[in-house]
Amino acid sequence: MIERGHHDMGGMPAGKVEPVEHDYEEWERRVDALMILLSGIRGGNKRMTVDELRKNIEALPPEAYEKMSYYERWVTSITQTMIQRGVITTEELGRKMQEVQARERDGAA
Amino acid sequence: MNETVQPSFKPGDRVVVRKAWPLGHIRTPHYIRGQVGSIERLCGSFPMPEELAQQRSGLPAQPLYRVRFLQRDVWPDYRGGADDALEVEIFQHWLDPA
Numbered sequence: 001m002i003e004r005g006h007h008d009m010g011g012m013p014a015g016k017v018e019p020v021e022h023d024y025e026e027w028e029r030r031v032d033a034l035m036i037l038l039s040g041i042r043g044g045n046k047r048m049t050v051d052e053l054r055k056n057i058e059a060l061p062p063e064a065y066e067k068m069s070y071y072e073r074w075v076t077s078i079t080q081t082m083i084q085r086g087v088i089t090t091e092e093l094g095r096k097m098q099e100v101q102a103r104e105r106d107g108a109a
Numbered sequence: 110m111n112e113t114v115q116p117s118f119k120p121g122d123r124v125v126v127r128k129a130w131p132l133g134h135i136r137t138p139h140y141i142r143g144q145v146g147s148i149e150r151l152c153g154s155f156p157m158p159e160e161l162a163q164q165r166s167g168l169p170a171q172p173l174y175r176v177r178f179l180q181r182d183v184w185p186d187y188r189g190g191a192d193d194a195l196e197v198e199i200f201q202h203w204l205d206p207a
Contacts, residue, residue: 003130004139011140011184051162055134085148 006062028071034078048081056080113154114201116172122148123207124176137203145207146178149196150157157200167204172201 024032035053040046056077060068068076082088118124128143136158151174156167180193187193 008139010138044198051134051158055162091111098168
């Protein structure tokens with residue numbers, strides 16, 4: 001039986017929380033904007049809920065959850081949700097990723 | 110058609126958090142399951158996140174409460190004041206009368 005989910009770490013032994021200021025990178029701002037549009041908070045069409053975002057973040061394997069940054073978790077979860085909802089297919093996603101990789105390899109920004 | 114579950118607790122009522130670990134997206138923290146506390150207030154009623162996470166409507170809306178627990182009950186090694194409290198927002202279907 002599964003008991004505590006990896007993400008559900010309230011009360012677990014941990015060090016001191018050190019808040020740090022940092023800038024967001026362009027892609028992180030885009031991921032945030034994507035979520036605002038997809039969840040229908042502003043503009044766009046509602047395509048998912050924040051609860052699905054959470055569910056798919058919580059479904060990440062513990063190693064991935066630890067390794068990924070905040071917005072890496074978001075973009076992974078949003079992608080998973082779009083596949084689950086049939087907005088995109090895995091084939092479309094795979095082909096697009098190949099296309100982007102090829103574009104970067106060929107040096108065109 | 111009633112889209113909201115009626116609240117069954119009022120402030121001051123003693124409640125116990127259900128001790129369950131179902132799969133899915135659960136908003137009741139692990140550390141508070143099985144603990145006894147008291148209703149501090151009703152926060153309103155909201156579509157259920159557990160259902161919203163699975164592409165369903167989450168209706169009927171479930172009452173959400175702020176529930177107060179004593180820190181020394183929750184953490185066996187707690188060394189702060191005897192009256193120190195911890196408040197957690199918990200949906201009604203996770204609570205039983207204590």
